Amino acid sequence: MTEEPDDTERSSRRFAPEPAPSTAQAEPERRARRFVPTEEAQLAAVPEAVTASEPLPGVNEYGSLQLERLPVKGLGTLGAGLLVLVMVIAVAELVRLFDAALSLHWSAAAALGVLIGGVGVLALRSLLSFLRARRSLGRLQRLRLRAEQQTGRHTAGRSGGMLAELQAFYADKPQAPILAGALDKLPDYSDDCETLLHLDRHFVERLDREAMHRVSRYSAQTGLAVAFSPWAALDMLIALWRSVQMIDDIAQTYGVVPSWPTRMRLLRKVLAQLTFVGASEVAIDQLSDDLGTAALAGTLSARAGQGLGAGILSARIGLAAMRVLRPLPFPAGREPGIRSLIAPLLEKLKSRLARRRG
Amino acid sequence: MANAFLNRSRAASERLARDIGIQIDRLRDRRLCLGVTGLSRSGKTTFIASLVHQLLQHKKSSLPGFSPVMSGRLLDVRMHPLEDPHLPPFPYRDAWQQLSGQPPAWPEPTRDSSGCLLELRLGRKPGGLNPFARDHFSLWLEIRDYPGEWLLDLPLRETGFRDWSLECGHRFAQSPRAALAPDLLQALAQIDPFAEADTARLAQLQRAFRDFLAAAKAQGLSQIQPGRFLLPGRDDDAELMQFVPLPGLADHDAAALDAASERSWYTLCRKRYERYVRELVEPFYRHFFSRIDRQLVLVDVVSALNGGPAMIDDMREALTRITDSFHYGRQHRLMQLFRPRIDRVLYAATKIDQVISDDHEAVRAFLASLVSDAYRHAEYEGIQPACEATSAVRCSREVEDHGDRALSGFDTEGRPVGYVHPRFPSRLPDSEHWQRLMDWEIPPLRPPAGLSARNDDAIPHIRLDTVLNLLLGDKCV
Numbered sequence: 078m079t080e081e082p083d084d085t086e087r088s089s090r091r092f093a094p095e096p097a098p099s100t101a102q103a104e105p106e107r108r109a110r111r112f113v114p115t116e117e118a119q120l121a122a123v124p125e126a127v128t129a130s131e132p133l134p135g136v137n138e139y140g141s142l143q144l145e146r147l148p149v150k151g152l153g154t155l156g157a158g159l160l161v162l163v164m165v166i167a168v169a170e171l172v173r174l175f176d177a178a179l180s181l182h183w184s185a186a187a188a189l190g191v192l193i194g195g196v197g198v199l200a201l202r203s204l205l206s207f208l209r210a211r212r213s214l215g216r217l218q219r220l221r222l223r224a225e226q227q228t229g230r231h232t233a234g235r236s237g238g239m240l241a242e243l244q245a246f247y248a249d250k251p252q253a254p255i256l257a258g259a260l261d262k263l264p265d266y267s268d269d270c271e272t273l274l275h276l277d278r279h280f281v282e283r284l285d286r287e288a289m290h291r292v293s294r295y296s297a298q299t300g301l302a303v304a305f306s307p308w309a310a311l312d313m314l315i316a317l318w319r320s321v322q323m324i325d326d327i328a329q330t331y332g333v334v335p336s337w338p339t340r341m342r343l344l345r346k347v348l349a350q351l352t353f354v355g356a357s358e359v360a361i362d363q364l365s366d367d368l369g370t371a372a373l374a375g376t377l378s379a380r381a382g383q384g385l386g387a388g389i390l391s392a393r394i395g396l397a398a399m400r401v402l403r404p405l406p407f408p409a410g411r412e413p414g415i416r417s418l419i420a421p422l423l424e425k426l427k428s429r430l431a432r433r434r435g
Numbered sequence: 436m437a438n439a440f441l442n443r444s445r446a447a448s449e450r451l452a453r454d455i456g457i458q459i460d461r462l463r464d465r466r467l468c469l470g471v472t473g474l475s476r477s478g479k480t481t482f483i484a485s486l487v488h489q490l491l492q493h494k495k496s497s498l499p500g501f502s503p504v505m506s507g508r509l510l511d512v513r514m515h516p517l518e519d520p521h522l523p524p525f526p527y528r529d530a531w532q533q534l535s536g537q538p539p540a541w542p543e544p545t546r547d548s549s550g551c552l553l554e555l556r557l558g559r560k561p562g563g564l565n566p567f568a569r570d571h572f573s574l575w576l577e578i579r580d581y582p583g584e585w586l587l588d589l590p591l592r593e594t595g596f597r598d599w600s601l602e603c604g605h606r607f608a609q610s611p612r613a614a615l616a617p618d619l620l621q622a623l624a625q626i627d628p629f630a631e632a633d634t635a636r637l638a639q640l641q642r643a644f645r646d647f648l649a650a651a652k653a654q655g656l657s658q659i660q661p662g663r664f665l666l667p668g669r670d671d672d673a674e675l676m677q678f679v680p681l682p683g684l685a686d687h688d689a690a691a692l693d694a695a696s697e698r699s700w701y702t703l704c705r706k707r708y709e710r711y712v713r714e715l716v717e718p719f720y721r722h723f724f725s726r727i728d729r730q731l732v733l734v735d736v737v738s739a740l741n742g743g744p745a746m747i748d749d750m751r752e753a754l755t756r757i758t759d760s761f762h763y764g765r766q767h768r769l770m771q772l773f774r775p776r777i778d779r780v781l782y783a784a785t786k787i788d789q790v791i792s793d794d795h796e797a798v799r800a801f802l803a804s805l806v807s808d809a810y811r812h813a814e815y816e817g818i819q820p821a822c823e824a825t826s827a828v829r830c831s832r833e834v835e836d837h838g839d840r841a842l843s844g845f846d847t848e849g850r851p852v853g854y855v856h857p858r859f860p861s862r863l864p865d866s867e868h869w870q871r872l873m874d875w876e877i878p879p880l881r882p883p884a885g886l887s888a889r890n891d892d893a894i895p896h897i898r899l900d901t902v903l904n905l906l907l908g909d910k911c912v
């Protein structure tokens with residue numbers, strides 16, 4: 078993957094920007110007033126209930142028509158039961174084995190004992206290191222919780238503890254100098270909310286930029302691979318696997334030490350976040366705006382469409398991972414949108430296509 | 436002697452057996468604790484009364500959106516007192532009698548805590564595997580009510596006295612509050628925290644501070660701390676409330692303050708503040724909120740919009756700070772016994788019957804943006820909060836007036852009143868629109884006449900069935 082630098086010269090000019098489309102539909106303003114209702118309007122005694130199935134006049138709403146998920150009960154308990162059963166059988170088997178060895182010769186029994194003990198110690202050790210490996214993510218999430226409790230609060234003097242925690246978290250990590258720089262620039266008086274904003278500007282946003290860069294790279298790779306591969310279905314699988322690597326990469330940007338257990342936990346969290354990211358933002362008709370005439374003219378093949386889909390999914394996963402891993406919550410309205418990732422992806426797809434054809 | 440001991444141990448073992456029973460029900464997903472959260476006057480009592488009423492009256496009330504009613508599996512609903520002997524039962528009878536009285540009236544403002552336990556008897560779907568299973572089961576629902584003032588104290592649990600004083604100082608310096616009692620605020624700021632405290636002066640200041648809080652509340656502000664100053668509980672110790680914030684602490688650092696003498700203003704106020712938090716706020720949190728599984732947040736968006744931008748900001752901050760006390764997330768039911776987390780949150784704009792139906796959607800969207808800071812935390816845990824525009828008691832009907840849609844109902848004196856209100860915005864409006872909203876005064880409505888308790892009439896509501904389904908629907912299968 079090489080990134081072509083954009084070195085075309087800009088011509089400087091002035092122009093009058095188009096007026097922004099007004100978001101609020103210009104509804105006619107009501108004339109507020111009071112009046113005494115006519116006899117007929119007061120007549121009937123008790124008003125009727127308004128329920129989910131009969132929307133009010135003027136409100137188009139059947140959104141509440143939904144069925145509850147039927148849970149499959151006892152699956153988790155079954156799993157736990159099976160596990161316990163297997164353990165009991167294993168222990169019973171071991172005891173039998175030990176008895177057999179003892180009846181053979183005491184040295185055989187001793188050897189078996191050493192073996193069992195050794196395995197036990199090993200198991201304990203890996204359990205401990207498993208727990209230790211999860212710590213990095215856990216610390217980040219505690220940090221995040223504290224930061225969340227401070228956003229939007231104009232209180233003073235609470236951010237001290239959080240700053241110390243942040244510094245401790247990033248100590249001996251490559252992010253430390255950036256953080257130190259940001260802290261140096263901290264104005265001498267600021268309330269908690271301002272402190273957070275400052276940190277966001279001067280520290281986390283830099284990490285964001287790097288993370289966005291990585292997301293963009295991965296999603297472009299995925300998109301291109303799926304679009305131009307002879308076995309698109311297989312490549313979809315590979316793309317999903319690549320997503321896990323992408324999450325790892327993003328985690329490192331934000332200072333979470335990669336390890337197997339964190340990866341599992343992260344994956345779960347990211348999947349949970351996926352519903353919140355960009356799903357509504359990418360409507361097909363918006364996309365066709367971006368695609369421009371290429372889509373309309375049918376020049377974009379179905380395969381390229383698949384590639385685009387895979388790329389978008391990968392970008393969404395990346396953004397979800399950023400949401401999960403960011404040490405401070407995104408300030409309201411500053412969350413990066415998915416469209417900024419799709420545009421370069423499209424560019425690449427199109428230029429690749431053109432190159433193939435040309 | 437021996438007898439007393441026997442009695443005591445019998446009572447203890449009964450309690451233990453009951454607690455175990457409760458935990459087993461929770462583990463089997465048959466018992467839920469619903470946390471009704473709402474600031475003062477947001478409509479909690481009315482909402483709970485109406486909710487209980489709709490369920491008790493489920494044959495006559497219209498709840499088509501609630502899944503067990505839809506599928507005809509809600510067999511019976513009963514109301515029991517909660518097992519906690521110190522908690523009075525929720526005054527449902529009184530509320531219903533008032534709503535259905537001649538003339539109808541709203542329930543009294545709540546002065547003390549109460550609670551009830553609803554038993555929903557549900558039919559089981561046929562075709563289960565277990566041939567010995569009964570064909571119905573009970574779902575138990577805990578609901579508790581309390582004065583909204585107390586809710587504002589929850590953030591104090593995580594705030595020390597110094598931080599709280601600084602926050603107060605910050606808040607008092609800003610516009611609506613600064614003008615309310617400038618003398619008092621001046622006097623508070625000038626107290627030297629190291630000087631020896633004068634209890635008579637403290638009592639006087641505390642009274643003035645309470646009046647100041649009452650005035651702020653009358654203005655429609657939401658952040659009234661400490662809430663129990665305005666509404667002490669039945670058996671609260673008055674001495675616990677003898678303290679005031681010291682905004683002047685900003686000039687002193689924490690270490691110097693800790694070294695202040697026992698009898699100084701700072702130490703005296705800090706000790707009482709800490710006792711207040713430990714002996715009143717903590718138990719309230721533990722009994723009412725530490726175990727909730729589902730949360731319903733009631734927000735009176737209409738009055739806040741009517742109050743103007745300062746009220747909206749204050750309410751937003753109050754709601755955000757309150758959510759810090761709650762834990763959200765999905766987890767295994769076993770963990771739910773030890774460290775409960777909320778897995779569904781519903782924000783409901785109450786009293787929507789005061790709004791023309793064209794604007795319901797706007798109010799709902801406005802609510803969503805108002806609480807977006809508050810639910811960021813839930814979203815991070817993967818919980819998607821829902822927002823609804825609802826009304827516990829629908830007091831108005833839609834009519835036409837000169838070609839406009841309008842509302843008609845009865846005002847508090849029972850005179851018929853009709854009105855058209857300015858359009859409600861779905862986002863923070865511009866200043867001109869604010870002015871229009873603030874100039875308009877919502878006429879308070881009376882509950883609809885003609886509800887008769889004898890005839891088991893059902894209270895008309897707006898979208899309570901959606902609320903019920905969002906909160907309970909999945910537990911009824």
Ligand SMILES: Nc1nc2c(ncn2[C@@H]2O[C@H](COP(=O)(O)OP(=O)(O)OP(=O)(O)O)[C@@H](O)[C@H]2O)c(=O)[nH]1
Binds near residue numbers: 482785788
């Ligand atoms: N129009 C209308 N007004 C309502 C409705 N529910 C509550 N109100 C109004 O809101 C007021 C307060 O309602 P309550 O239920 O007492 O509020 P609360 O949250 O219990 O208040 P506290 O107990 O003081 O915390 C009532 O007196 C009514 O005037 C409703 O559904 N429709």
Ligand SMILES: [Mg+2]
Binds near residue numbers: 479544545580581582
């Ligand atoms: Mg009440």
